Amino acid sequence: xxxxxxxxxxxxxxxxxxxxxTLLVSRGASPEQAKSPLNVTDPESVREVHDDYxxxxxxxLTTNTWDANRVKLTAHEWADSLExxxxxxxxxxxxxxxxxxxFVAGSIGPLGALVKPYGxxxxxxxxxxxxxxxxxxxxxxVDLVLLETFxxxxxAAEAVRAVRGLSADVPIVAQMTFLSDGRTAFGESAxxxxxxxxxxxxxxxxxxxxxxxxxxxxxxxxxxxPVSVPLxxxxxxxxxxxxxxxxxxxxxxxxxxxxxxxxxxxxxxxxGGCCGTTPEHIRAMAKAVKGRPRATSGRVxxxxxxxxxxxxxxxxxxxxxxxxxxxxxxEFVVTAEAEPPKGVDVSAAxxxxxxxxxxxxxxxxxTDNPMARLRMSSxxxxxxxxxxxxxxxxxxxxxxxxxxxxxxxxxxxAAGLGLKAILCLxxxxxxxxxxxxxxxxxxxxxxxxxxxxRGLNGGADLVGNAIGAPTSFxxxxxxxPAASDLEVEFSKLRAKIEAGATFAQTQPVYDVAALxxxxxxxxxxxxxxxxxxxxxxxxxxxxxxxxxxxxIVVPEEIQNRMRAASEKGADHExxxxxxxxRELAQAIAGVARGIHxxxxxxxxxxxxxxxxVSMPSKATRR
Numbered sequence: 001x002x003x004x005x006x007x008x009x010x011x012x013x014x015x016x017x018x019x020x021x022t023l024l025v026s027r028g029a030s031p032e033q034a035k036s037p038l039n040v041t042d043p044e045s046v047r048e049v050h051d052d053y054x055x056x057x058x059x060x061l062t063t064n065t066w067d068a069n070r071v072k073l074t075a076h077e078w079a080d081s082l083e084x085x086x087x088x089x090x091x092x093x094x095x096x097x098x099x100x101x102x103f104v105a106g107s108i109g110p111l112g113a114l115v116k117p118y119g120x121x122x123x124x125x126x127x128x129x130x131x132x133x134x135x136x137x138x139x140x141x142v143d144l145v146l147l148e149t150f151x152x153x154x155x156a157a158e159a160v161r162a163v164r165g166l167s168a169d170v171p172i173v174a175q176m177t178f179l180s181d182g183r184t185a186f187g188e189s190a191x192x193x194x195x196x197x198x199x200x201x202x203x204x205x206x207x208x209x210x211x212x213x214x215x216x217x218x219x220x221x222x223x224x225x226p227v228s229v230p231l232x233x234x235x236x237x238x239x240x241x242x243x244x245x246x247x248x249x250x251x252x253x254x255x256x257x258x259x260x261x262x263x264x265x266x267x268x269x270x271x272g273g274c275c276g277t278t279p280e281h282i283r284a285m286a287k288a289v290k291g292r293p294r295a296t297s298g299r300v301x302x303x304x305x306x307x308x309x310x311x312x313x314x315x316x317x318x319x320x321x322x323x324x325x326x327x328x329x330x331e332f333v334v335t336a337e338a339e340p341p342k343g344v345d346v347s348a349a350x351x352x353x354x355x356x357x358x359x360x361x362x363x364x365x366x367t368d369n370p371m372a373r374l375r376m377s378s379x380x381x382x383x384x385x386x387x388x389x390x391x392x393x394x395x396x397x398x399x400x401x402x403x404x405x406x407x408x409x410x411x412x413x414a415a416g417l418g419l420k421a422i423l424c425l426x427x428x429x430x431x432x433x434x435x436x437x438x439x440x441x442x443x444x445x446x447x448x449x450x451x452x453x454r455g456l457n458g459g460a461d462l463v464g465n466a467i468g469a470p471t472s473f474x475x476x477x478x479x480x481p482a483a484s485d486l487e488v489e490f491s492k493l494r495a496k497i498e499a500g501a502t503f504a505q506t507q508p509v510y511d512v513a514a515l516x517x518x519x520x521x522x523x524x525x526x527x528x529x530x531x532x533x534x535x536x537x538x539x540x541x542x543x544x545x546x547x548x549x550x551x552i553v554v555p556e557e558i559q560n561r562m563r564a565a566s567e568k569g570a571d572h573e574x575x576x577x578x579x580x581x582r583e584l585a586q587a588i589a590g591v592a593r594g595i596h597x598x599x600x601x602x603x604x605x606x607x608x609x610x611x612x613v614s615m616p617s618k619a620t621r622r
Contacts, residue, residue: 019276057283089107194231251276365396368427387418400428477496481515508545
């Protein structure tokens, strides 16, 4: 008899299988490895899981392909085998379902990378990646497609559209994961998210993962208004605890059986399990749902309209002198860089900041693990320098080492410590630093970080939740007047300004003509630009900058001046480097809104440079 998923869904409760990944790990697979390549490297283990779930009473067997998309497989160096992994996943499940009234669901999970505006992936790329995986699964002969564990409604809806674009006939079950408050990680309510997926083309929608049976049921029972298509629920077996290095889930099979009954009574049409559930759990759940007809509720299409978050405005009185100067077009702003210590002794940085303050600096800029070398937290050092010296601080925040939770937490911490200015950067690559084997996070790009900071200034976090009193950051971005392709550079700068940047800080500049061309563009006049300057100290350093450091251009004239000085000795090199820096600083003061000096730990040189600078008014600045 031919299997018709939609007809079966209309007539009865369908029991899906349980976890694949955690069960494979419990049976010996490595927790760190991608699980879908086991379809190729250890098919017997995967087939055994399918057989066990079938024997336990599951009517839906899910392919071992949750992580078999190009983004995740690339991270595990399996992208070249994407089609084979997905087709083998479908074949193994079909073989287990052969001769039974069991449906094979092709599993597709989230990409593991954020979508613009918070990440690098465009919606076009997202759709292409989902289409690639879905096409392989459909060619493998799955009965339906199961989209599961999506935290982003934007991504989940695009996945539904991608599958539906390939086939108007294949049934689609789309599931999202929610937090205990009934919202996604990006703030959408369960009702709104599931209704949106139904309207995008899903035949059934629901929730899986993250929460255990009780909290999942609480969210499920609160769905209002009702969703127009059948609902499904596949909770975890509770929260995990670590035993001998492995995640162990505590919910018993009997506990899942009781909640299976509760989900049926609440209107679920498909019930299954996620992380931590096993064939024993599914066998117990089968006793509660086997043969039960699907409840009918006469649902109507409804979309929950999200109430916008009430955002607070900044206080009327601005206590930051730096921010006031940045806002005044007649002011010339001076910042200088301080390096956090390698250990816990911050005294050198404090003394350096005192020297900078005496030399006429408006704010000290604190680097964030520069050159990917371990240093004390930039936020901690910035707060200490500000407290000990009274000099305002600009704290650098990089996306390299933090996910979206860590970034927001650190930004709130910086605000709580009284810091009023941040510089948003990607960070130097880990491979050049102390820990080349470390994992780079970069969950969002710089544009995502800028938007995040702008949101906190508006009184809400990334997912739209109110944070109470808003932060009040001046938000900086990086720019490069010496970029090889200025059109690309200006495109990036426009995007950064749109994302929330309120001032910019540039790479070191030694070519005044190139700087003038850069500042002539409207993008460079839209926000204050602080022009970077590193005082040259030797010919060796000069040649290093000119030949090995991307983004720095040192004109031949300056190289020749340092070469001539080097022939007279080290003291002449330092003197010539200082003379060049003073000339550059004066030129910068004539065309830009500010200067950012990077003294490389030689803090006294900043005052010597600034002594040569006459601060022009707006009327005299070109």
